Amino acid sequence: MxxxxxxxxxxxxxxxxxxxxxxxxxxxxxxxxxxxxxxxxxxxxxxxxxxxxxxxxxxxxxxxxxxxxxxxxxxxxxxxxxxxxxxxxxxxxxxxxxxxxxxxxxxxxxxxxxxxxxxxxxxxxxxxxxxxxxxxxxxxxxxxxxxxxxxxxxxxxxxxxxxxxxxxxxxxxxxxxxxxxxxxxxxxxxxxxxxxxxxxxxxxxxxxxxxAGAIAVLGAMHRDIVEGFVAVRRHPALRGLLFLPAAWALGTGAARILYSLYGASLGLETMGELVRNPRDFGIAILYAAMGTGAVAGTFLARRMATRPAEDLVRAIPRALFVDGLGLAALSIVPNLAGAFIVLLIREVGYALWWTSHQTAVMLLAPDTMRGRVFAAQESLMTLALLLSMLTAGPAVDQGGLRAVALAAGGIIIAASILFALWSRTLPRKEPGHFSR
Structure with missing residues (x-):
């Protein structure tokens, strides 16, 4: 109990x-x-x-x-x-x-x-x-x-x-x-x-x-996702918030592949003669950067917990830009230490924009439709992640790690700029608050 x-x-x-x-x-x-x-x-x-x-x-x-x-x-x-x-x-x-x-x-x-x-x-x-x-x-x-x-x-x-x-x-x-x-x-x-x-x-x-049975559950899940999209159409402030995670996922799906490949490559270059399995060491270092950045970003994001939705939406583009810049910077880092630093910074940016985004959606979505809005968001984001992963793997084999990192980071940077421009067009119901 x-x-x-x-x-x-x-x-x-x-x-x-x-x-x-x-x-x-x-x-x-x-x-x-x-x-x-x-x-x-x-x-x-x-x-x-x-x-x-x-x-x-x-x-x-x-x-x-x-x-x-x-x-x-x-x-x-x-x-x-x-x-x-x-x-x-x-x-x-x-x-x-x-x-x-x-x-x-x-x-x-x-x-x-x-x-x-x-x-x-x-x-x-x-x-x-x-x-x-x-x-x-x-x-x-x-x-x-x-x-x-x-x-x-x-x-x-x-x-x-x-x-x-x-x-x-x-x-x-x-x-x-x-x-x-x-x-x-x-x-x-x-x-x-x-x-x-x-x-x-x-x-x-x-x-x-x-x-009610698996078929009924699948039908209800489909209806919830459709109703989520309908709810978003009625609320201008939610439209960009819904599609932003999918745009981000088009870049970050590739990142989930690149981290391991970069870690293995840089680990082999840096620790090839020093440890038994240098690829494992390199991957571990970059995963540690992800975790450290996530923890640091979580503590920084707590300071924004009481801000109104408008402030949260305005804060998203800057943090998202840092997210994309960190991924793009992987294309030029020369060693494992440099990769650790840029990925740590990237994960801090991710924690900040994602926390702001999720909180803004919770504040702006009607209570009766909030679950369906999130279901629609997850559906779009997962599809974008899968598309990015399936595309990035063969692209790495053909064009190399650095080219894919630069392209994936560029997608996220472009998303941050477009979102910043979009957020300036939002109507306001009263000072400090977006209209629903």
């Missing part, structure tokens, strides 16, 4: 929240352990994939990245049904156990087996993780009070950035010193440890909603 707080009117800090809510503390421990294991493995998987793909490394990484995103489209409704109809704590335990077993499949490719085993394991882990994350999100409000929930979500976001930075760096060291097989085994063990921790959660009893 959610724990009573000494002063219900004030949200607690992170340390106090974890101390006073043992159920949340166990869920958070499970997140830390499993995400650390994830990044141990991700660094080793990407380096192994690049090494085995040879001259077609760009296409190989693109395929891997697309496989990790497809479950959002294919299994989202099923994961939602499971979270509503089944015991959420049991879903978390079962999915952790399944992931612990399936994660060992990477050892097959590492030992010289075919690449399709790596792709199949990635698809399976991505699908199972979707069920885990959906159940975790549904469980969180039932083990926290209303004041605790916002802090718990912020803690989860900060934990993501921290584990990305620390886990990737440690994973790169482990893969470089002890070998990739060790990283894969530690990842599998992390899921098993997470299951043991989560098993101690005492979730409150609840009424489970009956499901």
């Amino acid at each position: 959610a724990q009573a707080h000494a002063d219900p009117s004030r949200p607690p800090g992170y340390a106090r929240l974890l101390r006073e809510n043992p159920n949340l503390r166990r869920l958070w421990y499970g997140q830390v352990v499993s995400q650390m294991g994830d990044y141990f493995s991700t660094v080793a998987v990407m380096a192994l994939l690049i090494e085995r793909s040879g001259e077609r490394a760009g296409t190989g990484v693109a395929l891997y990245t697309v496989i990790r995103h497809l479950p959002l489209f294919l299994l989202g409704p099923a994961a939602g049904i499971a979270a509503d109809r089944l015991d959420r704590r049991r879903i978390l335990i079962v999915t952790d156990l399944l992931r612990g077993v399936l994660a060992l499949a990477y050892l097959v490719t590492w030992a010289g087996g075919p690449l399709w085993v790596l792709y199949a394991a990635t698809a399976g882990l991505a699908g199972i993780s979707l069920f885990f994350n959906t159940a975790r999100g549904a469980l969180l409000p039932t083990i926290t009070t209303r004041n605790q929930l916002m802090v718990a979500n912020a803690l989860s976001a900060a934990t993501y950035g921290t584990t990305l930075a620390v886990g990737s760096l440690i994973g790169g060291v482990i893969a470089g010193v002890l070998g990739r097989g060790t990283a894969f085994v530690l990842n599998a063990l992390s899921f098993l440890l997470s299951a043991v921790i989560i098993a101690k959660i005492q979730a409150p009893a609840r009424q489970r909603e009956a499901s």
Whole structure:
């Protein structure tokens, strides 16, 4: 059950929240352990994939990245049904156990087996993780009070950035010193440890909603997305906000491929004679830059939490420009240290504009349509990400890393300029507020 707080009117800090809510503390421990294991493995998987793909490394990484995103489209409704109809704590335990077993499949490719085993394991882990994350999100409000929930979500976001930075760096060291097989085994063990921790959660009893069936759920999801687009058409301030993430995704989909390829290439150049697996080390360094920038950006974004929607919209173009500039700068950095710096700055810019954007949408969208607006936004953004990834992989193989980085960064910079011009045309209902 959610724990009573000494002063219900004030949200607690992170340390106090974890101390006073043992159920949340166990869920958070499970997140830390499993995400650390994830990044141990991700660094080793990407380096192994690049090494085995040879001259077609760009296409190989693109395929891997697309496989990790497809479950959002294919299994989202099923994961939602499971979270509503089944015991959420049991879903978390079962999915952790399944992931612990399936994660060992990477050892097959590492030992010289075919690449399709790596792709199949990635698809399976991505699908199972979707069920885990959906159940975790549904469980969180039932083990926290209303004041605790916002802090718990912020803690989860900060934990993501921290584990990305620390886990990737440690994973790169482990893969470089002890070998990739060790990283894969530690990842599998992390899921098993997470299951043991989560098993101690005492979730409150609840009424489970009956499901109308998968076909009905898919139909409802389609209607929600269509209604979201209709709602946006009625509110001028939401139009640009809806399409901006999709424009950004056209550039950043390529970035999700470039980071690993750049890290592997620069790691080989910088650490080729010093560590056992220099590609792993290089990828780990750039992933650590992402995590560090995300954490720093999260703390900076908290200062904007109380600003009105107009101020938030005005702040987006500058931060988005920094985001795109950081990606474009990858095309000219000469070494791993330079790449770390520009990616850290880029992730700070991303955290600032994304937080401002999401908050502005929440403030401007009508309460009765807010969920459908976000569904429409996610639909557009995911399609743009997939298109960018599928295009960027072969483009890297043909034109090289630096050309694709410059083009992808240019797309985001252009989006920031167009958004700045668009925001100046918005009508105002009263000083300081956009009209809906």
